[in-house]
Amino acid sequence: MHNIIKNKSEYQNAIDELVLKAAISSLLEIEGNKLIEENNRLKNDPRFQLSPEIDKKIKQAIRRSESRYKFKKFRKVAGGIVSKVAVVFLAIFVGLTSTMAVSADFRKIIYNLILSYDERYTQVERSTEYKEFVDSDVYTWEHIFAPTMLPHGYKLTSVDDNGTIFAVLYENAENLYIEFTQHSSNGKFRADTENAQKILTTFVGDSEALVVEKDGVIIITWQVGDFLLYIISNDQTDTVLNFAESIKLMR
């Protein structure tokens, strides 16, 4: 066959190479599937497992990343909150919003948010009683918002402070999490509500908030003064709303 191939045209050689590449790709897939099955069998063998500590750290990192991804998607399509003089304004970019074209409910909500803008967003009460806050020593920014109530069983598991975004992750033993993030709103805020199971507005304190529930994750976002606040969680809506309600300005 060696000689036959050598004497064949370039065209035939090219076909040979393509077939070989297809076979290699298929082989990698077949072997990979076998390895995945083998990996599943090893999941009960402690000799081949990550230490619980490392495993937890990785899961946290993945979860955090997924939350950010969901939030990015959440920000993707709909309106804009522009924070100037503590005014919330949701701008709709019809040209970019395929979701808007198919989601009358969401359109209505956005219109309501735009029309209901008033001065209440500037009326923020500051609390100086730090002891009423959860993990008050963690929240070190000037004019920072912090929760005053944490749902039962939750514990602080990570804090991410990069100078512009302050994110705190709380988790419980049932793998439920609540991530609370705050940052200065700079520019447009966009929400991806495509195929969302629930879209509604509610009040968090004096601010009107957008609540989107999608794929088992609830996202609540609202604005207070110059701060854009949002919560991402896989817990029950009521629990997350109660947590959101508890958030107050502490400095």
Place this chain on the structure above:
Amino acid sequence: MVLSIILAIENEDDRNLMLYLYSEFYGIFKSKAYGIIKDYMMAEDIVQDAVIKMMDRMPKMRGLTKPQAVSYACRTVNSVAIDYYRKHIRGTTKEVLSVSGNDEFTDTSQSPPEIYERLEEYEKLGEALLQLSERDKDLIYNKYFLGLSDREIGLLLEMEHTNVRVSLNRARNRAKNILTKMSGDNNA
């Protein structure tokens, strides 16, 4: 330590892929490393080294399916483990090197290359190549699937890069022969 390195990956998609592979398939990675090194602690280090090595090849791994990525990652673990064996354990056992090798494959060419056209089923093509030695598969994967240069393959497989081309040609011919033979059997 490896976790810190993964978390430092700038590209979020790459970081997530590595986190996913490392956490979800750590078991099979360690098992493969242990199969060669026979030391649990060392196998753990091998996996970490392999992950760091994979990070250099993230752009090429992005297009892989999950099974392909797992397969590729396991191959990387194997090569790191074998490399470690060569440098630190060589002489204590012979079985390890049987993972690679088998360069003396018999040429079974019988049928004309046109019969490739009759091999339409993707899976059958892959199954046919299961007959190749691990060494041949490593060479072919790295060259044809990941598009590595001879020098890169040499570094990965601990070969002189000048020998890579010859070994690769042999491996490719063996692969083609297997495909041809398989097709001939199917047509018999």
